[in-house]
Amino acid sequence: MIGTRTQKSEKIAVEKIFAILITIFASITFVIQPLFSVPDEGTHYANAYGIFHNNTKNDNYFAAYRYPNNIDFYRDHKFAKSYTEKGDYTQDKLALNFTSTSVQYLPAAVGMLLGQWIYPSTGVILSFGRLFNLIFYALAIYFAIKKAKFGQWMMAAVALLPMSVQQAVSVSYDVFFFVTVFLTFSLVTNLVTRQDRLKWRDYLPIILVICLLFLAKQSSLVMLFYFLALPVSLVRPNFFTSAIDSIWKFFNRHRLIFLVLMALSFLLFIQYYFKNYEGLTRGLQVLFNTFFRPDIKTDLDEILVTGVIGNFGWLTHRLPEWFVILDFIFLFLILLNEKPVKLQNRFVFMSSMIFIGNILMVSLTMFSAWTIGVLKLFDIMFVSGEQGRYYTPFLICLIPLGIYLKKYITVKMSDLVMKRLFVGMLLANFAYFVILTLLFYYTDDGGSQFITQFSSWIRGLI
Secondary structure, eight states, X not given: OHHHHHHHHHHSOHHHHHHHHHHHHHHHHHHHSOTTOSTTHHHHHHHHHTTSBSXXXXXXXXXXXXXXXXXXXXXXXXXXXXXXXXXXXXXXXXOOOOOGGGGGGHHHHHHHHHHHHHOOBHHHHHHHHHHHHHHHHHHHHHHHHHHOSSOHHHHHHHHTSHHHHHHHTSSOTHHHHHHHHHHHHHHHHHHHTOOSOOOGGGHHHHHHHHHHHHXXXXXXXXXXXXXXXXXXXXXXXXXXXHHHHHHHHHHHHOHHHHHHHXXXXXXXXXXXXXXXXXXXXXXXXXXXXHHHOTTTSTTIIIIIIHHHHOEETTTTEEOOHHHHHHHHHHHHHHHHTSOOOOOOHHHHHHHXXXXXXXXXXXXXXXXXXXXXXXXXXXXXXXXXXXXXXXXGGGGGGGHHHHHHHTTTOOOOOOHHHHHHHHHHHHHHHHHHHHHHHHHHHHSTTTTTTHHHHHHHHHHHHO
C-alpha cells in the first residue's frame, strides 16, 4: 500500500502539482484579499474599466481608488458596502478605447464588463476582473510549465510564491507581465534544446512571444537578448548568424577581454544615461547606494529583497527576513535539482545577464521617471520607488545558471523528497501569507494581541 502511494506521488507531473496548488492558493486569496489592497490596484481598475467605457483616467469617480484605503475601511468592515451598493456605472456608455498598452488589461477588462452586467457595484466588478485575470494567469503559466523542456520546478515555485499569488488575484497588469516572462522562457527552452532547423510554422510562436514582450512592461524587453544566444543551427547560415557566432567564439576564447569590453560598454551607457544628472560618477554612486548601502537606502531589505518573495498589501505587512532567507535556500535547492540539460555557455551567460539587466533597467527607469520625474528628488543619491515584485518573475532566468552549477555543487534528492520539499515550503509560505492578511486587515489592532485575545476567548467558553 505504501509503495503504491509512493509510486503515484512520483508520477504526478509538476504542472499538475502547480494546477492543484494554484487552485487552492488562488481560491483562498480570492476570498480574503480585500478590495484595492494590492499596490496601485485602483489605477489598474480605472485603466481596465476604461477599455470598454468612456475614458476614465481623469474621472473623479475613480480618484478615491487610486490611493491606499484607511485601514479602518477594512477593520470596521466598511468595505462590505462596496459589494452591495450599486455604483454609477450604468450611466457610463459602452465605448472601445483599445490601444497597444490596453492589451495588458484585456482579461481583467472582460471580467469587469461581465461583472458590471451581473451587478454594477464596485466590489462585484473588481471581483470579476480579478477572477478573469486569475484564470488567464493560471492557464498561461500551466501551459508554459507543461511545454518547457527544463526548469519546470523552478518555474512552478516562482509562480506560486506569495508575491506571485497576490498579484495573480488582482486586476494589475503584472499578471500579463508574469505570463509574458514565463511564456518567453518556456519557448526559449524549446529553442535552445532543439537539434534541427526551424520550419516555417515554428516562427509563429516566436513572433507571438516577441509581440507579447513589446506589449508587456518595458523591462520585459530585456528577454529579447535570449535570441542572440540561441544555437545558430536553428536557421540557415547567413551574415547575421555568422557575426553572432563569431562574437560568442571570441567570448569563449578571450573571456577576460570580453568581460572588460562589457564593463566599458556599461560605463559608457551609465555616462550617457546620467548625462543630465552629473554623469558617470553620480550614476555609479546611485547604483552602489541602491544595492549595497541599506544604511542609505533604508528600504533595501524590506521592500526590494523581501518584496521579491512577499511584501504584501501597499507594502504594509511582509514576511520576516529570516523566512525569506529560507525561501532563497529553497529556490537554490530547486535549481540544483532541475533536470540536467546540456546548455551552451553563451546561453547560461546570457540568461544570467538578463536577470541582472532587468534589475538595472528597472532601477534606472525608476530613477529618471519616478525619483526625479515624480518625486523631484534631484539631489538624492539612491533610487526610490522600486519594489521587489518587479524582479520576481525573472527569478526563472537563473535556471540555466543553476543547471550549470550542478557540475560543481552536488545536492541529490529523490523525486519524492523533492516534491515533498516543494509542496511543504510553498504551503508554509502561503499559510504565512494568509495569517498575515487576516491579522492585518481583519483584527482591530492588526493582530498584535491576537494570542492573548484568543486565549481569553477560550477561557470565557470554558
